[in-house]
Amino acid sequence: MGKVNLDTKLIISAVAMAVTASQPIFAAMPDMHGFAEFDYGAKVSDDNTKRDDFNLFEQRLQLKTNYFFEGENYLAEKRASVHFKGDFTVDEYFSGKTDFELREFNLSLTPYNNLDVKLGRQVLTWGTGDYLFVNDLFPKDYVSFFSGRDDEYLKKPSDALKMSFFPSLANVDFVISRFESNTIAEGDRLSFFDSFQGGIAGTNSDRDLLEPPSRASNLEYALRIYQSLESHELAFYYFRGFDKNPNSYKDETARQLFYPRLDVYGGSLRGPVMNGIGNVEFGYDNSREDSEGNNRLIENSKVKILSGYEKDLGNDFKVGLQYLYEQKLDYDDYKVNLLPADFVFDELRHLLTQRITKLFKNQTVNVSLFNFYSPSDKDGYVRPTVSYHITDQWKSTLGANLPWGEEDMTEFGQMKRNKNVYIRVRYSF
Amino acid sequence: MRMIRTLFLIGAFLFLGFSKICSAQEGFSAQEVIAKSRLAFFYAANDMRVKISMELINQNGHKRVRELTMLRKDYEDGGEQKYFMYFHKPADVKDTTFMVYKYPDKDDDRWLFIPAIDLVKRIAANDKFSSFVGSDFTYEDVSGRKPEEDTHHLLRKEVLNDNNCFVIESIPRGKAEYTKRISWMDENNFLPLKEEFYDKQNELYRQFEAQEVKEINGIMTITKRVMRNLKTGHRTEVVFQEVEYNSGITDDIFSERYLRKAPMEWVK
Numbered sequence: 001m002g003k004v005n006l007d008t009k010l011i012i013s014a015v016a017m018a019v020t021a022s023q024p025i026f027a028a029m030p031d032m033h034g035f036a037e038f039d040y041g042a043k044v045s046d047d048n049t050k051r052d053d054f055n056l057f058e059q060r061l062q063l064k065t066n067y068f069f070e071g072e073n074y075l076a077e078k079r080a081s082v083h084f085k086g087d088f089t090v091d092e093y094f095s096g097k098t099d100f101e102l103r104e105f106n107l108s109l110t111p112y113n114n115l116d117v118k119l120g121r122q123v124l125t126w127g128t129g130d131y132l133f134v135n136d137l138f139p140k141d142y143v144s145f146f147s148g149r150d151d152e153y154l155k156k157p158s159d160a161l162k163m164s165f166f167p168s169l170a171n172v173d174f175v176i177s178r179f180e181s182n183t184i185a186e187g188d189r190l191s192f193f194d195s196f197q198g199g200i201a202g203t204n205s206d207r208d209l210l211e212p213p214s215r216a217s218n219l220e221y222a223l224r225i226y227q228s229l230e231s232h233e234l235a236f237y238y239f240r241g242f243d244k245n246p247n248s249y250k251d252e253t254a255r256q257l258f259y260p261r262l263d264v265y266g267g268s269l270r271g272p273v274m275n276g277i278g279n280v281e282f283g284y285d286n287s288r289e290d291s292e293g294n295n296r297l298i299e300n301s302k303v304k305i306l307s308g309y310e311k312d313l314g315n316d317f318k319v320g321l322q323y324l325y326e327q328k329l330d331y332d333d334y335k336v337n338l339l340p341a342d343f344v345f346d347e348l349r350h351l352l353t354q355r356i357t358k359l360f361k362n363q364t365v366n367v368s369l370f371n372f373y374s375p376s377d378k379d380g381y382v383r384p385t386v387s388y389h390i391t392d393q394w395k396s397t398l399g400a401n402l403p404w405g406e407e408d409m410t411e412f413g414q415m416k417r418n419k420n421v422y423i424r425v426r427y428s429f
Numbered sequence: 430m431r432m433i434r435t436l437f438l439i440g441a442f443l444f445l446g447f448s449k450i451c452s453a454q455e456g457f458s459a460q461e462v463i464a465k466s467r468l469a470f471f472y473a474a475n476d477m478r479v480k481i482s483m484e485l486i487n488q489n490g491h492k493r494v495r496e497l498t499m500l501r502k503d504y505e506d507g508g509e510q511k512y513f514m515y516f517h518k519p520a521d522v523k524d525t526t527f528m529v530y531k532y533p534d535k536d537d538d539r540w541l542f543i544p545a546i547d548l549v550k551r552i553a554a555n556d557k558f559s560s561f562v563g564s565d566f567t568y569e570d571v572s573g574r575k576p577e578e579d580t581h582h583l584l585r586k587e588v589l590n591d592n593n594c595f596v597i598e599s600i601p602r603g604k605a606e607y608t609k610r611i612s613w614m615d616e617n618n619f620l621p622l623k624e625e626f627y628d629k630q631n632e633l634y635r636q637f638e639a640q641e642v643k644e645i646n647g648i649m650t651i652t653k654r655v656m657r658n659l660k661t662g663h664r665t666e667v668v669f670q671e672v673e674y675n676s677g678i679t680d681d682i683f684s685e686r687y688l689r690k691a692p693m694e695w696v697k
Contacts, residue, residue: 033520033523034520035520035521066524068693079693079694081693108690116686116690122547123545123546123547124547125546125547125548125549126549151546152545152546154546155546155547164686166681166686171685171686226685231530231535231538233551270551271551272535272536272538272554275536275553275555276553276555277551277552277553279551310551310553311553311555312553312554312555312556312559314555314556314558314559315558315559316556316559316560318553359563362485362487362560362563362564362565362663363560363562363563364493364563389493391491391493392493392494392518392519392520392521393519393520395521426521428519428520428521429520
């Protein structure tokens with residue numbers, strides 16, 4: 001969870017300065033919206049984390065507001081607006097710890113007819129996958145995902161400058177952002193596979209994760225060029241930055257892991273096919289600090305190919321299927337360089353997903369089942385949810401997170417002791 | 430006996446001939462009325478901006494509210510259209526945008542933008558009989574149905590709330606949400622003032638009613654309407670406010686750019 005640290009303060013003051021630099025300042029307090037929420041996730045499997053009975057127990061207040069500049073000034077002329085969204089939380093998992101997470105605080109404007117700019121903290125998403133990301137290298141929070149928070153929290157915000165160009169030929173998005181790692185299981189709330197512990201670890205994990213220092217040479221760049229071809233959408237992607245997961249070793253004896261440099265090149269096509277929506281997306285991950293693939297401590301370069309299909313079967317019943325293929329590219333070099341005591345990761349991974357959604361009672365009841373299954377890793381992850389909009393304001397959700405796997409070191413297998421059943425009650429305003 | 434039969438035949442002949450002359454005088458076949466009605470109802474002017482308030486009311490009187498601004502642009506009468514919707518209410522979908530490219534001869538293209546996760550989602554559109562945002566209106570009800578998809582018969586003419594109406598029966602040629610539809614079309618402006626939808630058991634199960642018609646920029650517009658589901662007791666009341674026609678909505682509004690950054694000058 002992001003705390004109100006120095007960086008957050010910098011973002012707040014940067015946007016605040018940009019806002020106050022223009023005349024006039026806020027004319028009136030804009031409308032405030034958001035929600036208040038209660039979450040509880042009971043654990044249904046044992047591990048060695050901080051608590052045995054639950055892995056989610058929190059209250060959350062989200063406040064959000066938009067301000068649109070008006071009057072005769074530069075910002076109003078350029079259709080500028082400020083967006084704010086922040087979450088106050090009380091986390092009983094950490095004995096009632098209070099926190100504030102700034103999810104959005106940005107200034108958005110259109111300085112030229114075919115240019116949009118968004119500066120500040122923002123959530124960024126692109127690509128065609130459903131819970132699977134090939135070219136979306138923006139930060140994710142997998143602890144939220146596996147513990148039963150709303151889908152919104154799978155996406156972490158970035159401190160970024162996003163420029164969107166709209167020349168007639170194609171549309172271009174270009175993002176410059178500060179490195180932000182994925183939030184992954186670290187043993188306190190969720191157990192996971194820790195190679196230093198030789199298996200699934202909880203609070204006994206004592207890894208040291210080294211983030212790239214904040215400096216200009218460590219900024220990340222993400223580019224998307226997209227265009228419609230009649231009903232289909234074609235896109236190309238480029239990313240230059242860092243691996244978002246600490247899967248590479250800096251210093252084994254000091255138990256230090258780090259986020260090596262990573263470039264990703266990719267493309268996607270999405271559009272109607274066979275009375276549904278089909279998509280294909282590919283990505284080539286170039287692990288720049290191990291381009292030969294012979295460094296056993298650093299992630300291998302990879303290719304990822306994703307294809308998906310979603311169809312509406314009528315009566316508010318939808319089915320979606322996806323297939324993801326991943327291959328390490330210098331696997332022989334990786335294997336040759338392994339030491340006898342090393343864990344050996346597979347070269348290939350096949351992953352299938354399926355999403356079934358059915359709505360009832362004038363779309364106020366949503367029953368959904370998302371299933372990950374990897375025949376190569378022999379693992380999977382079942383995510384059933386039932387939600388009910390009791391009124392426009394009140395919504396309750398009952399769901400479960402059920403990862404499973406034969407082995408401890410696969411993506412979902414390592415999460416198998418984090419099974420939970422959760423309830424979420426939200427009042428929106 | 431024979432004479433009675435002869436008189437009856439003559440009478441029937443005269444009646445048929447008379448009704449034939451009548452409809453010839455009006456100059457419209459049932460098919461034409463339906464086609465004109467579709468243009469008046471779904472294709473009025475070249476573009477339209479409207480703030481729509483929907484109340485979804487269940488049999489116990491519990492209300493849910495959907496409030497959105499809709500922009501529509503026509504590219505050809507009876508042909509291609511683009512829609513842009515921006516949701517104001519309820520709170521949990523506020524700022525969500527929805528865009529539809531509607532084609533006469535193939536499935537719509539639909540995109541949904543979910544601002545909380547900055548996600549543009551492509552929506553499978555093979556579901557014209559599904560409910561629109563949980564209301565009693567189907568996607569087809571809010572975007573129209575091609576006249577050729579049904580066989581139409583003029584049943585009679587009737588006065589409905591002081592309006593002269595064509596009463597037309599429409600039987601679907603292929604798969605449809607209903608087995609029979611009966612429509613009351615205003616003779617003057619072709620707007621549907623009432624529609625009845627019948628199911629497989631030939632029972633009336635949905636009923637549409639126009640409750641207020643106003644002239645806006647010279648165009649007759651249904652500003653209040655209700656759709657009742659008679660089987661569930663659920664109903665949806667819709668009010669059109671701030672209707673504007675031909676305000677020059679530009680083509681670029683209907684793009685991923687504005688889906689992600691709603692054009693506030695239009696949707697406020």
